[in-house]
Amino acid sequence: QVQLVESGGGLVQAGGSLRLSCAASGLTFSSYAMGWFRQAPGKEREFVAAINWSAFRTYYEDFLKGRFTISRDNAKNAVYLQMNSLKPEDTAVYYCAAKLGRTIEVSRRDAEYDYWGQGTQVTVSS
Numbered sequence: 061q062v063q064l065v066e067s068g069g070g071l072v073q074a075g076g077s078l079r080l081s082c083a084a085s086g087l088t089f090s091s092y093a094m095g096w097f098r099q100a101p102g103k104e105r106e107f108v109a110a111i112n113w114s115a116f117r118t119y120y121e122d123f124l125k126g127r128f129t130i131s132r133d134n135a136k137n138a139v140y141l142q143m144n145s146l147k148p149e150d151t152a153v154y155y156c157a158a159k160l161g162r163t164i165e166v167s168r169r170d171a172e173y174d175y176w177g178q179g180t181q182v183t184v185s186s
Contacts, residue, residue, distance in 0.1 A: 061086045062084075062085070062086040062087045062158070062175045063083075063084070063085045063086055063177075064082055064083070064084050064156050064157070064158060064175055064176060064177035064178075065082065065083045065084075065085075065177055065178070066080060066081070066082050066154065066155065066156050066177045066178065066179060066180035067080070067081050067082075067083070067180060068080040068081050068180060069154060069180030069181045069182045069183075070181075070182070070183070071183045071184075071185065072146055072182075072183070072184055072185070073184070073185050074146060074147055074148055074184055074185065074186050075145060075146065076146050076184070077142070077143060077144045077145075077146065078143045078146065078182060079140060079141070079142050079143070080096070080140065080141040080143065080154055080156075080180060080182070081138055081139075081140055082094070082096075082138060082139045082140070082141075082156030082177055083136075083137060083138050084137045084138065084139070084158060085137065087158065087175070089134055089137040089158075090113055090114075090134040090162070091113060091160060091161075091162050092113060092158040092159060092160055092161070092174075093110060093111065093112045093113055093158070093159040093161050093163075093165070093166050093167070094110065094111050094130075094132060094139040094156060094157070094158055094159070095107065095108075095109065095110040095111075095156065095157045095158075095159065095166070095167070095168075095170075095173060096108040096109045096110070096130060096139075096141045096154060096155070096156055096157075097154070097155045097156075097157060097170055098150075098152035098153065098154045098155065098182075099152055099153050099155070099179075100149075100151060100152040100153075103152075105155070105170060106121070107121050107168040107169075107170070108120070108121055108124070108128065108141070108154070109121065109124070109128055109129075109130040109141060110130065110159075110166035110167060110168065111130045111131070111132050111139065111166060112161075112163065112164055112165065112166050113134075113161065113162050113163070115131065115132050115134075116164060117164050117165075117166055118130050118166070119166045119168065121168070127143065127144050127145045127146075128141060128142065128143050128144070129141070129142040129144075130142075139156055141154065141156075143182070146182075146184045147184060148184045148185065148186045149184075150182060150184050151182060151183050151184050152182060153179040153180065153181050153182075154179060154180050154181075154182055155176055155177055155178075155179045156176075156177045157170065157173035157174075157175065157176045157177070158173060158174055158175040158176075159172055159173045159174055160174050
């Protein structure tokens with residue numbers, strides 16, 4: 061059974077930082093590209109960042125403007141999202157997702173991901 065479990069969310073003041081983690085089990089982690097998405101109240105889920113299986117390629121949503129960094133550790137079956145200079149508009153539930161594919165490709169399309177975590181809440185106060 062595939063499980064993706066996010067952690068590291070919480071309440072932080074604007075300008076602060078958080079590091080989200082996603083622990084994967086039940087799959088061959090190094091065969092999957094990984095992505096982070098988020099969903100704010102009343103809004104659709106949106107793409108945040110993605111990383112291919114080898115970490116050779118990363119892809120970010122334009123609005124992040126260098127504030128977030130995605131990384132992975134295949135030995136630990138984990139993917140991370142370092143979030144700096146947080147803003148109140150970053151408040152959302154953050155989800156990690158896995159997309160089968162041992163290629164250089166990454167995707168921003170949520171429909172292309174095979175497995176999803178339950179999410180972790182990030183709240184940024186002003």
